[in-house]
Structure formats: structure tokens, C-alpha cells
Amino acid sequence: MQSGSRSHKTFNLPKVAIIGGGVIGLSVGWRLAQAGCRVDVFERHRTGQGASWAAAGMLAAGAEAMPGEAANFELGRRSQALWSEFATQLERAAGQSIEYRTEGTVVTSLKKADQDKVRQQFEFLETRGARVSWLTGEEVRGREPVLSRAVCGGYFSSDDGQVNNRKLVMALRQAVGEAGGIVHEGQRVLGVEVTNGSATGVIADSGLAPAEIVVVACGLGSKELKIKDLMEIPMIPVKGQMMALSMGEAYLSHVVRTGDVYLVPRRSGRLVVGATSERGRDDDLATEEGLAALKNGVAALAPDLASLPLEETWAGVRPGTRDGLPILGSCTIPDLILATGHYRNGILWTPITAALVTELIVSGRSSDLLKSFSLNRFSGEWTKLKTALNQPSLTA
Ligand SMILES: Cc1cc2nc3c(=O)[nH]c(=O)nc-3n(C[C@H](O)[C@H](O)[C@H](O)COP(=O)(O)OP(=O)(O)OC[C@H]3O[C@@H](n4cnc5c(N)ncnc54)[C@H](O)[C@@H]3O)c2cc1C
Structure with a gap:
């Protein structure tokens, strides 16, 4: 899917495979399942035990962004504005408190x-x-x-504000299931299946799982995924x-x-x-x-x-990531969406990430906000690195 338009699937919501069961993968999975997509979340261990478990749960748009970090602040502010409703809906869907304050x-x-x-x-x-x-x-x-x-x-x-991030991941796990999504724990994804240039599924421990859209939401693990013709996701x-x-x-x-x-x-x-x-x-x-x-x-x-x-x-x-911003949205492989690299603000940025990715998949609209977070911003350094690696070594 290139910058936004997937009109062929607009009336027939796609089957989506999400790689990673932290706050990002689970929140995207919950919102997509609520919207009517068929959702499978693949988690190599148990859900929510990565960075999402270790966090402090601060929702601190007004304390995290440093002078000059306008995109960081804007994403935080937009997410903060969604947090109250997100928390209320999640607590209702999961039947448990997440201690949002x-x-x-x-x-x-x-x-x-x-x-x-x-x-x-x-x-x-x-x-x-x-x-x-x-x-x-x-x-x-x-x-x-x-x-x-x-x-x-x-x-x-x-x-x-703050939220109890451990309760957040448990509630999200529950809410994905309540909305009809399926979470596959203990299923490592090795790579993304690419057919005729488009993403068509994930290659998991148990074999190929076909999907119409694939979302990479596995944080640090994104770097190791094998994705034909995509630059390395720098983490x-x-x-x-x-x-x-x-x-x-x-x-x-x-x-x-x-x-x-x-x-x-x-x-x-x-x-x-x-x-x-x-x-x-x-x-x-x-x-x-x-x-x-x-x-x-x-x-x-x-x-x-x-x-x-x-x-x-x-x-x-x-x-x-090198610039402290997440990697979000479409990339050069159609039907592959990235939602990774949330660095020190992934709990804060959870509602906005889920909303932007869901909008992109369900309606095909790519929000202007996504422009600052494209993987493309790192493509120059990747090309340089590849060129350097292909040079014959002078010292042999
Ligand atoms: C000490 C600390 C304090 C923090 N404090 C805050 C805070 O106060 N506020 C805030 O907003 N943010 C905070 N953060 C940042 C926040 O925790 C992260 O940005 C956020 O949790 C990222 O979520 P994620 O779902 O992308 O990653 P993760 O929670 O790491 O989830 C990724 C999941 O993908 C799985 N995975 C990886 N590779 C594969 C694969 N190949 N196949 C299948 N599954 C795979 C992993 O097992 C993992 O469960 C903190 C982080 C740390 C470490």
C-alpha cells in the first residue's frame, strides 16, 4: 500500500496479521478487530512482557519532548487527547481497570x-x-x-498523566479476544511473505500464515525480520x-x-x-x-x-531509533504497514498509533501526521551503508 489508497478493499475489510504482542501490536489488533477486520497477533513469547512490561507508564507529552522536538511533542499531544476515551473504552471492553490518571x-x-x-x-x-x-x-x-x-x-x-502499563497490556490482551481477534503466543515470526512485490502473510514458527495486510509491531525484533526488498528497519x-x-x-x-x-x-x-x-x-x-x-x-x-x-x-x-521518533505507516512494500520504534514513549503513543494504523487499513487514508514518521527518512543512510559494504576492501 503506497501512501494511502487501497480502494479495492474498502468494502471488504482485510485479514490482518500483526507481528508483536506488546502495547502497540495489541492496541492495533484491538482497534482493527473492533472495526471488523479479521486479526491474528503473533507473539514469540507471552504478550506484553517486552518493553511494555518494563515501562513506568507515564503519559508525559509535556515532560518528554525537548526543545526542537516538535514532531515528538505533536504526536504526544495528539495521543494524550485520545487517552481518556481510549482508557474508558478499554476498561469497559476488558472488564478491568488500567489505573489511568x-x-x-x-x-x-x-x-x-x-x-x-x-x-x-x-x-x-x-x-x-x-x-x-x-x-x-x-x-x-x-x-x-x-x-x-x-x-x-x-x-x-x-x-x-499515567497508566499502570502492566494492567494496560493485560487489558489489551483480553480486549483483542473479546473483539474477535486471535492471539498466537509462542509464535515467532521469521519474516514477511512477499508475493509479486506485495505482503501476503507472515512466516511463523508454525509455517506460513496468509494475510491481506501485515503490520510490523514487534519493537526491537523488527530489525531481525526477513522482508524481501525492504531496507533494514533500523532499531x-x-x-x-x-x-x-x-x-x-x-x-x-x-x-x-x-x-x-x-x-x-x-x-x-x-x-x-x-x-x-x-x-x-x-x-x-x-x-x-x-x-x-x-x-x-x-x-x-x-x-x-x-x-x-x-x-x-x-x-x-x-x-x-536514531531520531527518537517511531516508524509508522506504509512503506515501499504494498500491504505492509510499520508501527514500531516507539522508544521511550510507546505507552503515551499507544492510542494515536492504534488510531492512525486502523484508519490507514480500514479506510485507506494516510493521515498527514504520519509524514514525519515514515521509514523512508532513514533510506539515505541505508543506501550509503549498502554501498560501503559492497566496496572491495582495500586492506583485503
Ligand atoms: C525502562 C523503561 C521505561 C519506560 N517508560 C515509559 C513511560 O513511562 N511512558 C511511555 O510512554 N513509554 C515508556 N517506555 C517505552 C515503552 O515501554 C515502549 O516504547 C513500548 O512498550 C513499545 O511497545 P511495543 O509494543 O512496540 O514493544 P514491546 O512491548 O517490546 O513489544 C514487542 C513484542 O514483540 C515481540 N516480538 C519481537 N520480535 C518478534 C517476532 N519476530 N515474532 C513475534 N513476536 C516478536 C516481543 O516478544 C514483544 O512482546 C519505557 C521503556 C522502558 C524500557
Whole structure:
């Protein structure tokens, strides 16, 4: 399907094979099944146990986008606007809570130099129309009295929220089934079947599964898929170590972030603390060094929380791309759609990804928003790499 038009299938909704059962594959599968498509989701392990399980669940369009990252902010803002309805519909469909909340984020810093960066981020967001308000250090502590007296100014981003990402994946898994989709766990996909230049199915462990449309939604695994005549889908693993403390009573009412650490209070009394950012690392081991960095971050930001009992430690790997943006939409292979590379914002970007991909498949319309996220933006570097690899070696 090239940039959008599939009029031949408009009245006869296609059979869709989705590779990957994380938040992205499951949410796309749920929306497509709701729309009336026949959906099969192929997951090599158990659904939702990849990056989607490891995440903190922040829905932080107003805290994640850095100055200059307009496309990142726009996607986040558009997704944030969908989140409330998405959560209500999902909870109803799955019959379970996903703990969606919207109390906003406090972004602050402990050093003057960092405060300047926070100020620049605030100004960038303000010029893009985000609902953010500047806070003095005293006002930051007014919102969260447990924070250190050393906190400098920062800002409050009132449209931000959080969701319990582990409950989210479980609810999505349930909702796909309720809508008539089929989830195949323990089914690794090796590649995409391409016939006469178009995607016609997936080659799974159990053999060929024919489909009229194939969606690649397998995060880091996208890079390994064999797809004839498609450039490699470039993925950069970025490991993140996390821990959870047992907060008991509510010490914190909002998500609080500095450049070093973030604190995500769950209603259950669990305090999720994250995260390291280790580019190029793709293992999911929590290390003493990583956890010490998180503990030091908590001790500096909120000393009273540093002695809370440790509940859990874990690590996950973000499916990153070079520019930090996802890879979404059609590509050079007709009937192959990409929905991958959601890096550090895949939970936030879940509703918008599901909506854009569903629109593309069901009505054949390719939203203008997709233009910034095409795989094509990496094709120049891929061509260069291929040319370099084909040069005869000078040193033999
Ligand atoms: C520590 C950490 C903290 C994070 N915090 C946040 C946050 O607060 N807010 C936020 O918005 N985002 C956050 N993220 C990012 C977010 O978790 C990811 O962007 C998101 O989960 C990506 O979803 P996904 O479905 O693409 O990937 P995954 O959840 O990794 O799912 C991909 C699935 O595909 C399967 N798969 C792979 N290859 C194949 C194959 N060949 N065949 C079949 N199945 C295959 C995998 O087993 C996996 O289950 C965080 C990530 C990490 C690691």
C-alpha cells in the first residue's frame, strides 16, 4: 500500500496479521478487530512482557519532548487527547481497570545549570501551546512537600498523566479476544511473505500464515525480520533499569521528574522509580551500579523516600531509533504497514498509533501526521551503508 489508497478493499475489510504482542501490536489488533477486520497477533513469547512490561507508564507529552522536538511533542499531544476515551473504552471492553490518571507532572531540578535546561524546555512547550506553568522552588515544594529543600524552579505540566502499563497490556490482551481477534503466543515470526512485490502473510514458527495486510509491531525484533526488498528497519536498543519502593501512605501526588530520575506514585502505594538510559545495551539485567544510580537520585530529590523498602527491581529495553521518533505507516512494500520504534514513549503513543494504523487499513487514508514518521527518512543512510559494504576492501 503506497501512501494511502487501497480502494479495492474498502468494502471488504482485510485479514490482518500483526507481528508483536506488546502495547502497540495489541492496541492495533484491538482497534482493527473492533472495526471488523479479521486479526491474528503473533507473539514469540507471552504478550506484553517486552518493553511494555518494563515501562513506568507515564503519559508525559509535556515532560518528554525537548526543545526542537516538535514532531515528538505533536504526536504526544495528539495521543494524550485520545487517552481518556481510549482508557474508558478499554476498561469497559476488558472488564478491568488500567489505573489511568491525569494529575500532571512536576518537572524540576536540583542544580542551577539543570534549571536553565528545564526553563528552555518549559519555553519550548509553552510556545507550542502546552498547558504548562512555571513554578519557583518554593512552589515546587508546595505541590510536593516531600521533595528536598534544594529543588530549584521547574514547571507543572497539567495534561500529563499515567497508566499502570502492566494492567494496560493485560487489558489489551483480553480486549483483542473479546473483539474477535486471535492471539498466537509462542509464535515467532521469521519474516514477511512477499508475493509479486506485495505482503501476503507472515512466516511463523508454525509455517506460513496468509494475510491481506501485515503490520510490523514487534519493537526491537523488527530489525531481525526477513522482508524481501525492504531496507533494514533500523532499531537502537536503549536499556532502562527500574525499581519500585513500597511507599505505603501517599507521599507524592504527582509524577515528579528531574534529568536524573523520575518518581511515579501508584495508588496502591507502590513508587516506581526510573530509569537508566544505556544506549546500545539490549540485556534486561538490573545491575548494582544501575540501581545505585537510581537510589542516589531518590536520595537527592526526596531524602525521606530513600529509606523506603525495596519492592522490586527490573530492566527493559526501549525500541529506539536514531531520531527518537517511531516508524509508522506504509512503506515501499504494498500491504505492509510499520508501527514500531516507539522508544521511550510507546505507552503515551499507544492510542494515536492504534488510531492512525486502523484508519490507514480500514479506510485507506494516510493521515498527514504520519509524514514525519515514515521509514523512508532513514533510506539515505541505508543506501550509503549498502554501498560501503559492497566496496572491495582495500586492506583485503
Ligand atoms: C525502562 C523503561 C521505561 C519506560 N517508560 C515509559 C513511560 O513511562 N511512558 C511511555 O510512554 N513509554 C515508556 N517506555 C517505552 C515503552 O515501554 C515502549 O516504547 C513500548 O512498550 C513499545 O511497545 P511495543 O509494543 O512496540 O514493544 P514491546 O512491548 O517490546 O513489544 C514487542 C513484542 O514483540 C515481540 N516480538 C519481537 N520480535 C518478534 C517476532 N519476530 N515474532 C513475534 N513476536 C516478536 C516481543 O516478544 C514483544 O512482546 C519505557 C521503556 C522502558 C524500557
